[in-house]
Amino acid sequence: MTEISEAFATAWRLIASGDAELLEIVSLSLRVTGAAVVLAALAGLGGRRALVALLSTGMALPPVVVGLALYLVLSRSGPLGALELLFTPTAMVIAQAVLVLPIIASLARQSIEDLAREYGEQLRAHGASRVQAALTLLYEARYSLPTALLAGLGRAVAEVGAVMIVGGNIAHVTRTMTTAIVLHSSRGDTALALALGLILVALAALVNGSTEAIRGAARRAGA
């Protein structure tokens, strides 16, 4: 019991003092995750009917399998080996983008589709062209699209399997919060692992809180 409370105390000291290694890991995690979500969001906007089934399947993709597949593609003898991306943050961004794309695209698509059903005839009655109607629907989805992005962010930031494989968990290069937790807890260095864990939990709470705040704003707007 004292061991656990000591670990917590040390973890808290690490966070409070802004420990350099901790901050470096957190910063890389956030940059990788952020870039992945942006990439996936951009790609997801282009999703069409033929992709829908694929996307739904993709929502349940096991991260380690994605990591392994990408590892094979990016490894020296793989088709994209010449790009020398394996064990770089870029490879991790690609892996996470592949993982969160189906989530963001499916949720975004669903909300736009619901709105299209709700507003279809009304927008034609207003005299909107197809392009005008599409732009209007995107604007009307302004409360649900950020929720889709946050769902993707939540998955990406907590992901460990794929980034471990394609990133290699190299200190100061590709070590993220989740891969660091795996490493440090296996070494028995629970303090740093716990500190990172606490930050991850705080991030999850932040994502959840943001989602709730958006829902609240939507309710007040009668959405």
Added chain:
Amino acid sequence: MSARMSPLTFDDVHFAAGGRKLVCGISFALGSSGISVLLGPNGAGKSLALRLAAGLLVPSAGAVRASAARAIVLQRPVLLRRSVADNVAYPLALRGVPRSERAARVRRALEATRLAAHAERPARTLSVGEQQRVALAAAWAREPELLLLDEPAAALDPGATRELERAIGAIRDAGVKVAMSTHDLAQARRLASEVLFVHEGRLLEQTPAAEFFRSPGSEEARRFLAGELLA
């Protein structure tokens, strides 16, 4: 538009969907002023006729000719997730009406529908009756010569219906031709200058309102006026 030219004519208009004939050869020419009421039981084809008139549906056969700028208010209008004023401004923005003119037209439409006090409220938080008036204001702000209203008071309580009918009357008095559907006999009596009685996808008669309510020209209309429930 000349005073004598009809703002809307139906020439043997048919409409079928899913293998069923829903509108069967309707022909009429609307008068250029006042309120023409499409009256008839539910399912008679009134809403379809109005959608055909608005150009939201294309007839299977026959021709719809509108010589006037039209706007339609649907039976269950869906308001945008923005303020009342922005909802009324939306169709004007679609048409590229300059911002300054837009504001003036929105203000006029909101005053005429007694919604000015609600201009900045989120439109979807208003009562059903108020939302119906927002839709009416948005259609009117387009300055149509022909305003089509599909069962505008179908879901409203008497108070909200009175407010809505007052707004419709104001629009008529401003010189806009109104064509509306209703299955509510009392409402038709209050508003109609002429009645188009529709039953089972057919137009059974087009008669000046006073004459229609005194001595309707068709057996079905007689039974409808007597309070019978037409199938």
